[in-house]
Amino acid sequence: MNSVISIHTIRFIILVLAQALIFNHINFLGYINPYPYLLFILFYPVKNNRMLFIFLSFLLGLTVDMFLDTGGIHAASSVLIAYARPIFLKSSFGMIYEHQTIKFSAVEFGSKLTYITFLTAIHHIVLFSLEIFSASKIILTLQRALFSSIFTILLCVLLTIIFSRNKA
Amino acid sequence: MQQIVNFIIRNKNFLLFLLLFSLSIFFIIQSHSYHKSKFINSANFLTGGIYNKVNNINEYFSLKSQNKILTEENNRLKSLLYNYSNKVDTSFIDSTKFSSQYRFTSANIIKNSYNLHNNMLLLNKGQNDSIEEDFGVISSKGIIGIVDKSSTNYSTVISILSTTSQISAQLKNTNHYGSLKWNGNSPELVQLIDIQKVAPVKIGDTIITSGRSSIFPKGILIGAVQDFKLDDAENFYTLNVKLFNDMTNIEHVHIIENIDKPEITNLLNE
Structure with a gap:
């Protein structure tokens, strides 16, 4: 149990630092940045204390906000996907989730990709609408959300492949 | 009373979500107004x-x-x-005062x-x-x-x-x-x-x-x-x-x- 807590604490700190110091300075084509700190929320264990999980996601978003001076936009979108996660777990993994035996290292790649895609898309749409905060710029909002989502999804998939434990 | 407590316990996740979400919105609004992002x-x-x-x-x-x-x-x-000597602005006679307005x-x-x-x-x-x-x-x-x-x-x-x-x-x-x-x-x-x-x-x-x-x-x-x-x-x-x-x-x-x-x-x- 202790090792689980320490793994997630380290993951939290590393993801926040990586977000603030590396991924926010990519500025691909001038403004496209990935937000792979989502990995913490995506791959938090399924069997969890839900209140703690929602609170941790809030804390994660708030720390990122503090680094990026963005008010509370990351906190809001992180809390939202943390709360909505079970719905997407159910729709992406189906029966395995019902039996509560899900292990992210052992699921099919396709369903994992749908799961990442759904949550990232929702997170980014909320994030950018809160950042731009103007209904008249909806095209700009959706455009930024789309480009950043593609970037984040690619990066999340790559990172999960690189850091997955090999069963060899 | 019992029912209220039951309601809170039953919906504790949703209430926590609502609380944290509105807190973030509050931070966002605060960050949009000048000098308020405490x-x-x-x-x-x-x-x-x-x-x-x-x-x-x-x-x-x-x-x-x-x-x-x-x-x-x-x-x-x-x-x-x-x-500089070519372009002295004669209206500033006291030059020490002129240069000290901005630090x-x-x-x-x-x-x-x-x-x-x-x-x-x-x-x-x-x-x-x-x-x-x-x-x-x-x-x-x-x-x-x-x-x-x-x-x-x-x-x-x-x-x-x-x-x-x-x-x-x-x-x-x-x-x-x-x-x-x-x-x-x-x-x-x-x-x-x-x-x-x-x-x-x-x-x-x-x-x-x-x-x-x-x-x-x-x-x-x-x-x-x-x-x-x-x-x-x-x-x-x-x-x-x-x-x-x-x-x-x-x-x-x-x-x-x-x-x-x-x-x-x-x-x-x-």
Whole structure:
């Protein structure tokens, strides 16, 4: 149990630092940045204390906000996907989730990709609408959300492949 | 009573979500209003310290280009210095008084940002160097922004690349003034709105600060007019201004304190 807590604490700190110091300075084509700190929320264990999980996601978003001076936009979108996660777990993994035996290292790649895609898309749409905060710029909002989502999804998939434990 | 408690226990996840979500919205709204972002800013001990450490390393990668910019500024200042006797403004007889209205502090940008809608920068000077809110920040080439919050050793700056900031600016040739805003699209272009229709605007005209706000002295460079059009009511021009500063590559900046500012505000409030 202790090792689980320490793994997630380290993951939290590393993801926040990586977000603030590396991924926010990519500025691909001038403004496209990935937000792979989502990995913490995506791959938090399924069997969890839900209140703690929602609170941790809030804390994660708030720390990122503090680094990026963005008010509370990351906190809001992180809390939202943390709360909505079970719905997407159910729709992406189906029966395995019902039996509560899900292990992210052992699921099919396709369903994992749908799961990442759904949550990232929702997170980014909320994030950018809160950042731009103007209904008249909806095209700009959706455009930024789309480009950043593609970037984040690619990066999340790559990172999960690189850091997955090999069963060899 | 029992039912209320039951309801809370049953929906505790949703209530927690609602609480945290509205808290974040509250922080967002607070960050949109001027000088109100009390807790969630990067000018605190932890984030400022980390950015400072990392910037100590990152500085080395841009040494060459920053050196070039500083040499250019030295050149410009030298030429000003040696040509000064030709252009003495006789209205300032007491020259010590003239030069002491503004106090300059040099600082380094340790966090730059230009891809958001409301960009904030972080400087490595704070209250220990008597940096307070509402001080102006400029670089050698032009205007950068206004200090928003300062902690002991760090301060955050609202960049001109922020849709909430508004800075008074004017044409260099005539005294027609307007306010400088940003529409959030390109980090190279800002918009100067509310310039009177009678103003003789030409493409390539220089835009400078107007000195109306008592934050910036008059005459700090901003940029050159790229194109312009009349607004919908056909009374005012909206100008696209190309910044002299490359906002994506700035490091050494100067913070301006207007020593006469309390006097000016007092006078205006009377």
